[in-house]
Amino acid sequence: MFVMTAKLSKPRLIAAGVLILAVVILVVALVSGGGGGSADAPDGATNDARLAYLAGFGWSVNGTPKQTQQVRIPKSADDRVFSRYNALQKSQGFDLTAHAGKEATRYVYEILNYPDASAPVYASVLVLDGHIIGGDITDTAPGGAIHGFCKPGTTAPNAEPSEATEAGTETEAGTEEPTEPSAEPSTTS
Numbered sequence: 001m002f003v004m005t006a007k008l009s010k011p012r013l014i015a016a017g018v019l020i021l022a023v024v025i026l027v028v029a030l031v032s033g034g035g036g037g038s039a040d041a042p043d044g045a046t047n048d049a050r051l052a053y054l055a056g057f058g059w060s061v062n063g064t065p066k067q068t069q070q071v072r073i074p075k076s077a078d079d080r081v082f083s084r085y086n087a088l089q090k091s092q093g094f095d096l097t098a099h100a101g102k103e104a105t106r107y108v109y110e111i112l113n114y115p116d117a118s119a120p121v122y123a124s125v126l127v128l129d130g131h132i133i134g135g136d137i138t139d140t141a142p143g144g145a146i147h148g149f150c151k152p153g154t155t156a157p158n159a160e161p162s163e164a165t166e167a168g169t170e171t172e173a174g175t176e177e178p179t180e181p182s183a184e185p186s187t188t189s
Contacts, residue, residue, distance in 0.1 A: 041094075045130035050107055053132055054123055057149045061109040061123055068107055071126070075101040085136075092148040094134040096126075104128040111137065115152060119144065 043049040047063070054061055073096050074082045086096045107125045114121035119141035126134040138146050 041131035041133055043130065044107075044125060044127040044132035047107075050109075050125050050127070050132070053125070054109065054149070058113075058151050058154075059111050059123060059137075059149075060113040061111050063109075065107045066110050066122065068105060070103050071106045072103050073099045073101065088136060088146070088148060089134040092134070092150075096134055099128055099133055102128060104133060106135075114139070117141070123149070 042053050044053065047065070051061065051063060077083060077086070077097050077100070082096075089096050104126045105128070107127065109123045109125070111117075111121040111123055114137075117139065119139070121137065121139045121144075123137050124135045125132055135149060136146050137149060138144065
């Protein structure tokens with residue numbers, strides 16, 4: 001039998017223990033999907049969860065999505081339209097840059113109780129890995145606005161004014177004015 005011994009000082013032994021602990025924590029974080037940014041996000045895995053989320057803001061919506069489509073979150077934050085839309089998301093506590101390049105599902109619901117609506121108003125909910133990662137409310141009336149999930153005249157905690165809440169601003173799908181969602185899915189780049 002061959003026995004090998006090594007003499008380690010206390011500081012080296014502690015450093016080796018800390019290094020092993022750090023490696024274990026890193027492995028656990030990678031395996032559990034840490035760093036994805038959506039683990040703390042609201043549940044959006046089911047239609048009922050999305051409806052409950054919107055109801056939490058006081059919205060009554062048609063329970064069946066008017067449109068469901070896959071959208072790709074842009075990789076570049078340099079895009080002016082994306083930057084403005086993400087400013088709106090940040091005002092609601094979301095940040096789409098954490099999901100750059102990923103494909104999310106956009107669910108569009110018609111809002112039934114929008115104050116003084118003269119045209120259809122829609123709630124768009126962006127879902128990735130079963131979690132809500134953003135969205136907006138779009139008033140399709142001429143001069144209508146795109147704003148966060150809160151009802152007009154109310155503010156969410158940590159809400160900050162955003163350029164993206166001005167009437168006629170660009171949507172996440174491009175530079176068009178707010179319109180009724182199309183029947184054809186499209187992909188945002």
